[in-house]
Amino acid sequence: MSAKLRLGLPKGSLQESTFQLFKRAGFNISVRSRSYYPSIDDPEIEVVLMRAQEIPRYVNEGVLDAGLSGLDWILENEADVVEVADLAYSKQTTNPIRVVVAVAENSGIKTIKDLEGKRIATELVRLTRNYLAKNGVTASVEFSYGATEVKVPQLVDAIVDITETGSSLRANKLEVIDTILVSTTRLHANHKAWADSFKREKLQNLAVLLLGALRADSKVGLKMNLPKDKLEDILAILPAMKHPTVSQLINSDWVALEAVLDEKQVRELIPALRRGGAQDIIEYPLNKVIP
Incomplete structure (x- = not known):
């Protein structure tokens, strides 16, 4: 086998x-x-x-x-x-996710030191206990099986939870007082x-x-043709990961240019490139970029 x-x-x-x-x-x-x-x-x-x-x-x-x-x-x-x-x-x-300490809005708990003697719910029990020990705080840490955000403030004083956008915390009227880890x-x-x-x-x-x-994931390729005498103008407009690839078109005073750039730049760049003399502009997606 x-x-x-x-x-x-x-x-x-x-x-x-x-x-x-x-x-x-x-x-x-x-x-x-x-x-x-x-x-x-x-x-x-x-x-x-x-x-x-x-x-x-x-x-x-x-x-x-x-x-x-x-x-x-x-x-x-x-x-x-x-x-x-x-x-x-x-x-x-x-984006990375964050492991945060969150409490109810207007709870009066502002720093990690304010959690002394309090009750904390989390799925990350070891991580939380190590964090508390590092900060010299003694608190009760209990394992949460889920829906951790809804336990504050009726069941626990604080939670340690994973957040990507923060929307769930805000929806449950929680505020972050510290970030333990960016993961x-x-x-x-x-x-x-x-x-x-x-x-x-x-x-x-x-x-x-x-x-x-x-x-x-966030990049695209651009290809275009342009007169050779417009090349310096186009290069001044066009950012690229390194240097764009420029090749001579056969029997012509035109060149072809190819570059990789951030997708979010494209909508502003293409009109500027067109005004600068570029033609036949092609945008294409990328599967992989290997440096």
Whole structure:
């Protein structure tokens, strides 16, 4: 039987964005409802779906060779793993998530010191206790099974929770008094798998493709033709990741120019490029950008 990399991917809120990232990286993953073992079009990878909270523990114990989970859950599990890649994406955006301490508005609790003797609910019990100890605060920390925001102030004085946009906290009239951790998704491996040459190379290749897909996420390519005597004017308008590619058109005093840039710049750049003399402007999406 050929060797395989056993890879844990997050099930639940992060699942769809993870599958989309893998698709942009060149991997097609499909899963039947209620199945925890998706199919992937790479015979050297075996995928297991599980909660992101559990993946670092199974990677640490060697049940999984590697997995994708947030830095917050790696620290919560106190997992001794190898970080292969920092993948800056979450369920809604490409921004990192934050682990925050939140209290009810007008609660009178303004700093971490004000939590002395208070009750705190969280899914991240170890992380919270370590944070309190670091700040010299003694408080009661209890595990929350979910819907943590609604427990303040009737059941607990504060919560430690994960937020991406802050909308849920605001909807429940909570305010953040401190940020414990800024966390991104990490591709991580156990030490035994990392020491295996096949699995290490497989993980390194996977990291290159996933990071390339993330780099391309907010970028597009632009192609255009322009008179050679307009080139300096166009270069002054056009930002690029490095230097644009310029090639001579056959039997012509025109050149073709190609550049990669941030998608959000395009709507202002294209009219400016057109006024500057560029023609036949083509914008196209990118799957991967590999530096």
